[in-house]
Amino acid sequence: xxxxxxxxxxxxxxxxxxxxxxxxxxxxxxxxxxxxxxxxxxxxxxxxxxxxxxxxxxxxxxxxxxxxxxxxxxxxxxxxxxxxxxxxxxxxxxxxxxxxxxxxxxxxxxxxxxxxxxxxxxxxxxxxxxxxxxxxxxxxxxxxxxxxxxxxxxxxxxxxxxxxxxxxxxxxxxxxxxxxxxxxxxxxxxxxxxxxxx
Numbered sequence: 553x554x555x556x557x558x559x560x561x562x563x564x565x566x567x568x569x570x571x572x573x574x575x576x577x578x579x580x581x582x583x584x585x586x587x588x589x590x591x592x593x594x595x596x597x598x599x600x601x602x603x604x605x606x607x608x609x610x611x612x613x614x615x616x617x618x619x620x621x622x623x624x625x626x627x628x629x630x631x632x633x634x635x636x637x638x639x640x641x642x643x644x645x646x647x648x649x650x651x652x653x654x655x656x657x658x659x660x661x662x663x664x665x666x667x668x669x670x671x672x673x674x675x676x677x678x679x680x681x682x683x684x685x686x687x688x689x690x691x692x693x694x695x696x697x698x699x700x701x702x703x704x705x706x707x708x709x710x711x712x713x714x715x716x717x718x719x720x721x722x723x724x725x726x727x728x729x730x731x732x733x734x735x736x737x738x739x740x741x742x743x744x745x746x747x748x749x750x
Contacts, residue, residue: 562585564632565649567580568632570585579633580631581630581631582630588634591664591666592695594742595695597742599620601741602664602738603617603637606637606733609733610639615729616640618637618638618655620636620637622638624655624656624684625654625656633677633681636662637662638655638661639660639662641659658684658686658687660687660691661681661690661691663690663693665692689705690712691703693738698718698736699718701714703715704728719735720736720739721735724738
């Protein structure tokens with residue numbers, strides 16, 4: 553049997569200190585710093601399209617959107633993540649540390665899947681996001697075809713409903729933020745046969 557050296561525990565404060573000085577972004581998973589990989593052009597385009605499609609629908613609502621530069625703090629799981637897109641309905645609540653504010657109460661979180669992130673997005677991240685009481689929508693967006701998985705929390709309990717939305721003629725309905733987005737807008741200009749997932 554081979555013994556593996558355990559990585560030393562990094563405190564949230566030390567993570568934020570390092571992140572402040574770093575040239576690239578990393579996430580924090582209960583004492584471990586996890587480097588983020590770069591995105592494919594398709595990933596970046598889908599994220600941009602998503603923000604462009606949802607933004608106008610939030611203008612006259614009590615909700616607002618945030619880009620992937622805003623960290624989400626999950627205190628119950630001791631995590632910091634950078635979702636691809638986050639929506640908050642109502643007044644945003646923040647944790648303030650080291651001069652930065654980290655969002656505590658997202659209503660909807662969107663992650664664009666890729667080969668390098670899908671396992672974390674479906675596993676470790678999903679389990680951590682589950683701990684956020686304010687979260688009502690978790691959205692996984694495939695980049696190799698027009699296919700979205702929506703997880704919606706039933707009102708007042710910890711039960712989630714899974715919905716598959718597929719095809720460019722389909723519409724993503726987000727009950728937690730009272731918003732409907734055509735997949736044709738999310739996947740605008742994407743040529744699926746030419747993609748290489750990363």
